[in-house]
Structures are given as C-alpha cells and as structure tokens.
Amino acid sequence: MAVLANTDFYRQDNAGKTLLLACPEKGAPELVYFGNVLPVDTDASHLYLALQAGVPQAMLENPPRLSLLPEAGRGWLQSPAVEVSATDRPAWSVVWLLQDVIQNDRGFQISLYDAVAKLAISLNISLLDSGVLSQKIILTNIGTGSVDVQRLACTLPVPEYFTERIGFYGRWCQEFQQERSNWQSTWLQENRHGRNSHGNFPSVIVGEEGFGEQQGDVIGAHFSWSGNHRLKADYTINGDRYIQAEVLYLPGELSLAAGESIETPEFLACVSSQGLNGMSQSFHNEARARLKLTKPRPIHLNTWEAFYFDHDMDQLKALADSAAEVGVERYILDDGWFKGRDHEQAGLGDWFVDTKKYPDGLMPLIQYVKNLGMEFGLWFEPEMVNPDSDLFRAHPAWALQLPQYEAVLGRYQHILNLANPDAYAYIRERLFSLLEEYPIDYVKWDMNRDYTQPGGELLPEAYAQVQALYRLFGELNAAFPDLEIESCSSGGARVDFGVLNYTKRFWVSDCNDALERHSIQRGFSYFFPPEIMGSHIGPDKSHTTSRIHDVVFRAGTAMLGHLGIEWNLLDANEEQKATVKRWLSHYKQQRNIMHTGRNWRLPSADGRSQTQWALSNDGLSGFAVYAQLTMPKQAHPLPIRLPDLIADQLYRVEVLESSELGNHLMKTCPAWWDKELILNGATLSQVGLKLPTLDPEALILIAVTALTTTEIN
Incomplete structure (x- = not known):
C-alpha cells in the first residue's frame, strides 16, 4: 500500500507544543507527533514517511499501524478502541472510513463511520492553552437495532523509547503513593470501587530510561472520570507503545438505542522534555484554567478532629474565637449538625438541622463566625443514607443496591441512588433549601464508601450514578455561583479532573500525620496544583498514626497546599498558638507565589x-x-x-x-x-x-x- 495515498495531515501549535495528525481516507487517524514545537516548515508527509517501518516475516501482509482509534477489523490484535455487540449486524469488529475533519480554535473533530457495523464515531482532539492534550470519543448507533457497549477507550500512542513507568497506589490514610518500574510488559489498572478509590488514582506516567524530576522525556496521562475505569499501558510485539483509558462498564450497563450516542470522559496527557516538573506545571496550568479562582485561598479551620459529633455551642464559639485570633479565614462545621447524627451509624439522609443541638438553627453560629471576619462552611455527605434514618425507613428502594440480595454495608451506610429521579429530587431539594436558608460559603462534600452491587431493580447503575452526581454539581454551581465545593471521599478516594470541573478543592487524605503527608502530597502534586490540595495542621498526636510532631513540622507541611487547621486550638498552649499564628502569617505572605506561580x-x-x-x-x-x-x-x-x-x-x-x-x-x-x-x-x-x-x-x-x-x- 502507498502509505501517503489519500492521507491528509493536520497540525495544531499551542503553548510551545505541536500536535500533528495523519488522517487516511480508509482507517483511523494516527498521531504522527506530539511534543515540543516543530519548525513551521516541517514537512508532515516526510515526517510520516520517516516513521514507517518495514514488514517483518511471519506477520500480516499489511499490518495495521497504531492509531488513535485502534481497529480490530483491520487486524489490530491488542485491545481496540471500540467493542460493542448487536443482534442485527456484525458490530464487534469495526473498520472505520473517514467522513470529515473539522478544524476549529480548540483542535479537530474527526468523524468516521462503518456502514456495515452501522456505527459512527467522532474523535475530538485538541492541544489546550496549558500544553495539555485533550481527547474525547463520541460513539453513535446509526442502525435500527440497539447495541450493547462493552468498551469505548481513548488511546494515546507514546514514543517507543519510553521504557519506564510510574504508577500510583495507596490505601486509606496513605493515598497517592508512587511506584516505579521498567515498562516491558502490560500494565493494567482496573477500578471497580464506583469512586476512584484510595488505590486507583486514574493516572500513569511513562518516560525514557532515567527520567527524573528535572530531566528526561516523559508523558503523564490522566483520565477525567470519578468512577469505575480501566487504565492500560501496553506495547506490541512490533514495539509500539500506547496508553488507553476508558470507563469500565459493568455487564449490561450501557446500551445504545437507534440514534443514541455515548461520550467518553476527557483523556488528558502532557509531554515534557524537562522531566516530571515540566509535566506537572502544564497540568497545574490546566487545572487553574478550569478553577478560575478569583481570590486568595482562605485558611480553613475544620471542627471534625476538635469535637467529632459532640456539638456544643459554647465550645464551637470558643473555637471560632481562637481560630480568628491566629488568623483563620474560613470556619467549617463538620459532621454531626443534622437530625439524629450523634454517631456514624445514624442520620445520613435526614438533612435537617438537629433542633436538639441547634434549637435556633445554624444562624446563631453562622453569624457569630461571620462577625469574627470568617467565612462559614458546612459538611455534607449527600450520596449516602444510613439504614437508621427516616429517609431509608420511608424509601428503602432509593438505596443503590440489588433488592434481591442482602445489602453489603460500608461504614454503616448505603449509597443513595442518584439515578433514581425521586431520590435525586429529594437530595437536590434538601441541598437547595439549606443553601437558600443559610449564608453558606463553602461545602465540604464527603463520600465515604465504595459501591457494591450498584444496581436498581435489574441492571447496574454505577455509570449513571456518576453522571447524576456531575449533573447535581452542575446545578448547584449554576444556582449558587459563589459557593465553593470541596471533594472529599474519606480522604483522597475521589480525585480527578472530572470532579474538578465542578469543585474547588480536594481533601487529599484523612491522615494529618505530617510525615505521611509528605509522600501523599508529593504524589498528588504530579497532576494537581497546591491551591486545591487541602492540607491541615493536625493535633499534637495524629489520630490516624498516633505519631507526635511539633507544631513547626506540622505547620510547614500544611503550608505546601491549601492550608487549614484540624486541631482543637482550645487544647493548644500559648506558645503553640503563637507559632501557628506566625506560620499562618507566612502562608498569607507566600500563598500567591505558590498558588499562581510555578512549583x-x-x-x-x-x-x-x-x-x-x-x-x-x-x-x-x-x-x-x-x-x-x-x-x-x-x-x-x-x-x-x-x-x-x-x-x-x-x-x-x-x-x-x-x-x-x-x-x-x-x-x-x-x-x-x-x-x-x-x-x-x-x-x-x-x-x-x-x-x-x-x-x-x-x-x-x-x-x-x-x-x-x-x-x-
């Protein structure tokens, strides 16, 4: 085959990078080049020719090239981009034909179709102003019968000399740990927790041998999805290397009727010739472009580790006084403020202010905090419901579980099925009502358990649950544009660019142990900037490790992110409070450098x-x-x-x-x-x-x- 026959080339330059694509008339688009900017007179066709390999013995006569949409029907023998099934046509082995390429300010929309499989696909790929590459796929059923979607994966070819890989692992209170290895075999991460989980951060880094923080060619890849996913770094016997990212659909979870479409989450990637820091700085810029912060990050005080469920108005006010004295700018009332919530086994779902603890509602505390010059924040866990709650007793079918089986509880709670329109309407009304009644500046949005048997009556609804969550976030942002939402999931179990599109901060870990925090925060920093990394000064003795650190080590560690306090300052002595006050002053003086500059x-x-x-x-x-x-x-x-x-x-x-x-x-x-x-x-x-x-x-x-x-x- 003449490799240049009926092939057009498309180029985009942005942020010191070049994206170069080849689009053959028959076949999926190919990534010719993604890297540091090429001279404007670079001949794309000759570069494409230079990358053509010979055909080895014992291979297909016309072996398929690694493309952005690998096609099983053309002989691609690794995992393809699309796997679907239908009962009225062979849809499981697609062969794409080019329909058109539309170039716009953000990149390219490449449309293809398969007349036999009766499927159409659109690849939207662009080089963003941050230098980060973005791609999404939209698959459409253009047949008359339905199709079941098993897989729909974004694919990124990477240089063949990238032979080392960094992945991420962890557990509760030890998230974002890094492991590095030679990349000479298939690496696969499958996440079935419903959220990202503490151990399945949807990111991977690959690069040339010996790459480091300051040197070497690397690519970081991130999947912007807050649920089940599959992430793969693989290579072929020919030496091709690539990364794939996809939603992991549970059996029977996704079916497209005639004319229906499904769109993948965004797959982000960044190439750097200056090591890991260069990669991170581009991702930081991309996060900042989405955050659109309009003011310095206020210093937090969170009441959780001070009082847990024991809410006493005098103590809460006294803590607010101490917080204002040392320079805190935002006061967050954590778990325990709503009806029946005296411990973790009851109350979730009953989002009404507890009149026993707050006979006059939350307004007296809110006004007290605001009169001290601080903003007010409130903790919620809207996606959860305890069996011991009025909500569950009235609507047990609203739980995300298969009713035919005995429910598997986690932290004494069920998940509320947001894909159920009635459950969604209830939780939406409760949130809107409270946010309209009270001048709440900030919501700490928690989510404390994994999914098990995430279904309605029959089929899985894990994918629909995340989609409904995004919808709810979007409606809240539209109705309350000044409200800031923090994503917390028993620490860092839901951290990704998908949820970042709706939130302003991540609670990175429930562990405030300053020593543990250094590895946690370092792993987080590879893809996210410090201003969205919740990092708090905990008490003298860490409640998760029992380790004891002095105030300087705790405060200096917390300063590396969005600083806060999760410590009962009423227990601190005058010397400790003076030290905290000094560090908070340093943070205020330096935060603009860290939160808008380069790290x-x-x-x-x-x-x-x-x-x-x-x-x-x-x-x-x-x-x-x-x-x-x-x-x-x-x-x-x-x-x-x-x-x-x-x-x-x-x-x-x-x-x-x-x-x-x-x-x-x-x-x-x-x-x-x-x-x-x-x-x-x-x-x-x-x-x-x-x-x-x-x-x-x-x-x-x-x-x-x-x-x-x-x-x-």
Whole structure:
C-alpha cells in the first residue's frame, strides 16, 4: 500500500507544543507527533514517511499501524478502541472510513463511520492553552437495532523509547503513593470501587530510561472520570507503545438505542522534555484554567478532629474565637449538625438541622463566625443514607443496591441512588433549601464508601450514578455561583479532573500525620496544583498514626497546599498558638507565589529529604520548604539548588522559620545562617545553599526575594 495515498495531515501549535495528525481516507487517524514545537516548515508527509517501518516475516501482509482509534477489523490484535455487540449486524469488529475533519480554535473533530457495523464515531482532539492534550470519543448507533457497549477507550500512542513507568497506589490514610518500574510488559489498572478509590488514582506516567524530576522525556496521562475505569499501558510485539483509558462498564450497563450516542470522559496527557516538573506545571496550568479562582485561598479551620459529633455551642464559639485570633479565614462545621447524627451509624439522609443541638438553627453560629471576619462552611455527605434514618425507613428502594440480595454495608451506610429521579429530587431539594436558608460559603462534600452491587431493580447503575452526581454539581454551581465545593471521599478516594470541573478543592487524605503527608502530597502534586490540595495542621498526636510532631513540622507541611487547621486550638498552649499564628502569617505572605506561580519538587540526593520550591511567574520572589524526613546518609546535607531564578538578578535569602537546631548533630550552623545573604540567581540555581543538619521530621522555610534597584544602589 502507498502509505501517503489519500492521507491528509493536520497540525495544531499551542503553548510551545505541536500536535500533528495523519488522517487516511480508509482507517483511523494516527498521531504522527506530539511534543515540543516543530519548525513551521516541517514537512508532515516526510515526517510520516520517516516513521514507517518495514514488514517483518511471519506477520500480516499489511499490518495495521497504531492509531488513535485502534481497529480490530483491520487486524489490530491488542485491545481496540471500540467493542460493542448487536443482534442485527456484525458490530464487534469495526473498520472505520473517514467522513470529515473539522478544524476549529480548540483542535479537530474527526468523524468516521462503518456502514456495515452501522456505527459512527467522532474523535475530538485538541492541544489546550496549558500544553495539555485533550481527547474525547463520541460513539453513535446509526442502525435500527440497539447495541450493547462493552468498551469505548481513548488511546494515546507514546514514543517507543519510553521504557519506564510510574504508577500510583495507596490505601486509606496513605493515598497517592508512587511506584516505579521498567515498562516491558502490560500494565493494567482496573477500578471497580464506583469512586476512584484510595488505590486507583486514574493516572500513569511513562518516560525514557532515567527520567527524573528535572530531566528526561516523559508523558503523564490522566483520565477525567470519578468512577469505575480501566487504565492500560501496553506495547506490541512490533514495539509500539500506547496508553488507553476508558470507563469500565459493568455487564449490561450501557446500551445504545437507534440514534443514541455515548461520550467518553476527557483523556488528558502532557509531554515534557524537562522531566516530571515540566509535566506537572502544564497540568497545574490546566487545572487553574478550569478553577478560575478569583481570590486568595482562605485558611480553613475544620471542627471534625476538635469535637467529632459532640456539638456544643459554647465550645464551637470558643473555637471560632481562637481560630480568628491566629488568623483563620474560613470556619467549617463538620459532621454531626443534622437530625439524629450523634454517631456514624445514624442520620445520613435526614438533612435537617438537629433542633436538639441547634434549637435556633445554624444562624446563631453562622453569624457569630461571620462577625469574627470568617467565612462559614458546612459538611455534607449527600450520596449516602444510613439504614437508621427516616429517609431509608420511608424509601428503602432509593438505596443503590440489588433488592434481591442482602445489602453489603460500608461504614454503616448505603449509597443513595442518584439515578433514581425521586431520590435525586429529594437530595437536590434538601441541598437547595439549606443553601437558600443559610449564608453558606463553602461545602465540604464527603463520600465515604465504595459501591457494591450498584444496581436498581435489574441492571447496574454505577455509570449513571456518576453522571447524576456531575449533573447535581452542575446545578448547584449554576444556582449558587459563589459557593465553593470541596471533594472529599474519606480522604483522597475521589480525585480527578472530572470532579474538578465542578469543585474547588480536594481533601487529599484523612491522615494529618505530617510525615505521611509528605509522600501523599508529593504524589498528588504530579497532576494537581497546591491551591486545591487541602492540607491541615493536625493535633499534637495524629489520630490516624498516633505519631507526635511539633507544631513547626506540622505547620510547614500544611503550608505546601491549601492550608487549614484540624486541631482543637482550645487544647493548644500559648506558645503553640503563637507559632501557628506566625506560620499562618507566612502562608498569607507566600500563598500567591505558590498558588499562581510555578512549583517544583526538587530531587533529593539520598532520598531522605524533600524540598518544595515555589517561584513567582516574574521570577522575583520564591520560597522553599526543606523537610528532613529520616536521618541523612551523610553528615552534611547536599546544597539545595533553586531553579529558574533570573541569572543576573540579586536576591536576599532569609530563613523565615526552622525546626529547633540542637548541638547533638552540629557544633555550628553553616556560616551564612545568621547573616544577611545576597546572591545572584545563577548562583542560587546552579550552586545552591548548604543547610544545617536536621533531626528527622524537621524542616526549614526559606524565602528568596529580588533586591530592588534602591537596595542594590
């Protein structure tokens, strides 16, 4: 076959990247190139020719090329993009023909069809302003009979020399853990929890051998879906490598009648030639473009670990006083405020204010908080219902379960079937009623259990449940545009760009242990920016690990995200409150840098420490948090080098806060420690700073600020 016959090429340039596609008349579109911008005069057809391989022996005479929609009907022997079945035509082995390509400001809409299978498909692919590649697929049944959809997968070919992979795993209180391995075999992640779960974050990173935080070619891929999914990184015997992402449909869950369509969630990918930090910064930019934040991220105080279900108005007000005193800007009343909710085994679903705890409703507490200058937030878990609730007793059929079987409970609760129109209308009315009655600025939206037997009367409804959730979020956002919603799912069990389209913050983990938080927050940061990462100062003794840390380590760790407090400040002594107040002041001074600028995870020479570096977009101010996690391998820590400072600009280096420095590890601190230090950007970026030797579980906060012309002269 003449490889250029009846093939057109399409190119998009954006954000320093180039997307180049080949669209043959017969066959699915191919990804010719996705990477750093190519010269404008690059000949796409010759580049395409250069990538053609010969035909090995013992292969098909005309082996299929890896495309963006792999076709089983053309001999693709790995997992295809589409798998459907029908009783009136052979729809399970499609062969696509090009219908048209429409180019617009956002990229390309490529339409194809199979006249035998009576299916049409549209691939929407675009290079976003962030440099992130977005693709969606829309499948339409153009036949007269119905089709059952088993699989509908987005596919991303990646370079053949990408031979290493990073995946993510975890559990409750230890989310976003990273594992790295050689990628020489099929990697498959299947998530059947209904939500993403603590262990199945829908992302994977692949790259060339030896890639790191600062160097190497990498691609990060993320599936924007908050439910069951399948994520695969695979390669063929020819050496082709690719990533696939798809909703995992349960048996019989999705059927398309004549004329009906189904659209995949968005599959996002970013290529970087500057290692993992370059990839992350593009994803951060994409998240920020969707968030559209209009004000600095207010410091939170959440009442959960202070009082749990024990709501006493005097204590709640006293905690609000202490919060305002140290500089808190938003006060969130957590679980326990609604009817019958004295413990975790009752009350979910009965979203009416508990008149025993709040005889005059929530307004007295809300007004008290607002008079102190703080916003007010409220905890909900709208997707859940306890068997011990008025709602369940009245409407047991509203639970998402198969009624023919004994229900499997999780955390003493069922899931409310949002795909049931009556259940949806009830929970919508309750939320709207409370948000209209009270001046609530913020909702912490929790979701605390996995799905089991997620059905109605007969068929599964896990997919429909997530779709209904998105619809509910959308209606809330439209009706209450100033309301901010936090996505919490017993910590970080529902974190993805799909739910981010409707929310402003993630509760990353129920674990406030500062040491555990460093690995959790680092994993989260690969795809999401710090301003949406809920990170709180917990109590002296962590309630999830029983580990004890001083306030400096807890506060410095929490500062790396959207800072808050989950600690009963009434138990804190005056010295601790003074320390918290100082750190909150540092956060207010530095948050704009971290939340609008660029962020780096700096490499650690011995793996015993972590450094987070944030730099303003103009390169004039930045700060670093150096955390010593365990004992260093050498007596003198290696210098930390701070990237991207302006080479000939002079900067002042200041230590804003530090854990206690004892003489059991050092006789003296580094010579510059207690002196004014002025260095140019090239020196700080290329040579760096020597730091003191710290105890394990200790940290240092360093600010770097450009000198003004007056100061220099």
